[in-house]
Amino acid sequence: MTLDTRARQAAQGINRAVEVMEMSTSTQEPRKVERFDRYRDRKQRNRRIGAIAVAAALTAAIVLAAIGTLQSGQSEIPSVGPINAGNVGTMHEIAMAATDGQAFRMAAGDGVLVVGTGAFGAKTGDGIVAYPYPCGGTDAPCEPLWRAEIDDAALPTIHAGIVFARGLQGHRLYAFSTDCGNGGERCTPLWTANIGRATKAPEAPFVAAGQVFVGTTDGVYGFDEVCGPVCTPGGAFHATTSLPVTAIAYGDGELFVGTGKEGPPDSANNGSILTFQAPCPRETIGCGPRWNQEVGQVRSLTVNGGMLFVGTNGHTDGIQAYPTSCARRASCSPTWVAATTCCTTLTATDGFVYAHDHITSTYKFAAGCGINGSTCTPLWRASPLGDPFVDFSPPVIGDGVVFVGGADDSIYAFPDDCSSSCQPAWSTYVGDGSGDEDAVVLDRHLYVAAGDGLHVYAPTDQPEATTSGSTDPVWWITAGLVAAATVGLAIAYVRRRRSTG
């Protein structure tokens, strides 16, 4: 067959596919245009929200800056004490560090904050950047300690002085020392290992039982944390799965592995939980899988308090809770299930489970909310935040505060003791252009990986003024004028959009 013949056949294949799609929705022209109208309205609504959020954030920043100057005359913004429900409303940006690629995922520990970045089509930008931790405000400046390139958008994790990272669809696992440098220099890995092809699932390498595990399209690889310059091909542990691995968790000596077919979310049973004994030498027979339970496409796994919590792409059973003892049984039923919309990510703490789903609703459940497979209702549920989305980071739990990313490129904080209809205690627009995950970690500061880099937020927690600040009314007048102008511009923008929309 010649190239031209093959090309024209392939072109017909696409044209047929588009025809089938159009016929399966509607061939009537008005309906077709309605689909566009809905798309346009959604985008315009998101732009309005973004414009108003920017205006509000700028206004708040200006007013806070003016108040800070008036009260104490200090040039540095204090950032003392942890973020909690009492001060979260005063959070403001204290530092921002631009990254070469799109900041994507992050990890913190052992004195470093590591941001994984992705080129996503640009020539460079796949890699990790390490910053001092904590940084921003009165702590060390958020300037890179070291950086390293890897083979795709980076998903890092930190354990025992080592930064492990893999690319989103990369082929290698990388290990770097956390103290690899301190002047922003390029770092070479302690070791690397071939892993075939990593899955699309945005899950960082998982460390447990002295090994670091990575999910791939055909199974799980485990490597000793301390490896040679080049690790054993195939890893110290390797378990084959029939579907790509999407999530990994560990508890009670068992490795829990979630799988799911790649592609559009599907509520059909095309994903499972499998368990393996870990650590388990690769030559050993009988490591598993011991338990193989169909649960639907797995999006997230976490173990806490003797329970395994599974976030799936399903709807009526978006969350499933099992005792970890299921790992040693042939079959097992869920202790409870809960309805979320799809693509649910989970975080579990002692006694509670927090969930985030693809319509960006946030839920809090009691970990023991049901028995014998009953359906649980959440303690509270936060309102949807923007467009549907799939790849969100799980909720981050602070001291009485729950942080989640919204599809409108904003970060939201909810009080942990929210009522049934929960409203955010704080939110901020992080920035346009990410259109992707908003990863957060928490200490005295809130760190956010956004499209343009690392953003750091802290509560004001202003100490009592020890010196009387300036009472110069020029400050107030200037701040008021700038704030009014900002809000005016945002309103004008929205009105213009409406009139031209």
Place this chain on the structure above:
Amino acid sequence: MAWYTEGGRALAKRSEPATAKSPETFEDFYVREFGAVVGLAFALSGSRSGAEDLAQEAFLAAHRTWERVGGYEDPGAWVRRVVANLSVSAFRRRAVEAKALARIALGQRPALPELSAADAEFWSAVRSLPRRQAQVIALHYLEDRPVVEVARILGTAEGTVKKHLHDGRRALARRLELEEDEA
């Protein structure tokens, strides 16, 4: 929206407003062109779920400036250039795909059906080409457009398109182990 502005300006220079004919309404333009533009987005992105959103994004760009774009001799060329640029941006594609997947999960709309293995292999090979070659090959074969039209859509010289087409065809033939036709 810097990702299409530059291309839009260049195309505007080449496509002077057609004063003789009465401008088409956006709705008519959308209905006529939507399917073909989805097909182009599908070919270049490989995303069954995100192709429609990429096309919608391109049409939205056209809608915002329809007063100007609608006056061009060929607004379809303008919207194709936008979708070609969007489709080869991996970051944009990933963001759009993630949102589209979510709407599919909600049952709000179906994904494009899967291609046959042979067709999927062909377009996968096209996407592995350098981005300009992939755009030229897709526009040439998918819409059966001659070199002069491909050049107009991409805002580049005919000679450049010929070179990309030649190089792309040669690379494809080698990868797919096919005989290359006489040019």
